[in-house]
Amino acid sequence: MQRDYRKVANIQHDIMQKFTTQLVEEYDKIVIEDLAVKEMQMTHVASKGLQRSMFGHFRQILGYKCDWNGKKLILADKYYPSTQRCSKCGHIKTGADKVGLNGNLKHGTKHNEYICYECGSVMDRDENTVYNLLALIN
Known part of the structure; x- marks a missing residue:
């Protein structure tokens, strides 16, 4: 063993x-x-x-x-909001709008999808996170 x-x-x-x-x-x-x-x-x-x-x-x-x-x-x-920040418009989700491990119950979204409630962008949550992290390079 x-x-x-x-x-x-x-x-x-x-x-x-x-x-x-x-x-x-x-x-x-x-x-x-x-x-x-x-x-x-x-x-x-x-x-x-x-x-x-x-x-x-x-x-x-x-x-x-x-x-x-x-x-x-x-x-x-x-504390950088890589999963909560929209990579398109910069809006940061707070409170009941945040996406967690179980998605977002208030808006009925899944864990792996990111929907911006400000600009309407829809994308994969991991893809959004990558774009947010790449923004730190510049």
């Missing part, structure tokens, strides 16, 4: 090393969210997935590889 666990851990670390190397070789600037992983693990919904995600390890490896290769790692503040 322990040997199997070690084998899986070694595969995960190898993938992490190869992926971060590829990112650093291909891009001069990389933006990631500075997530409060410890706090997020306290919420029952995301806890198990976050423990397995190795996000902290990913950030650490990416950070030292960026430093080593003279690349820029930009950390979006954990």
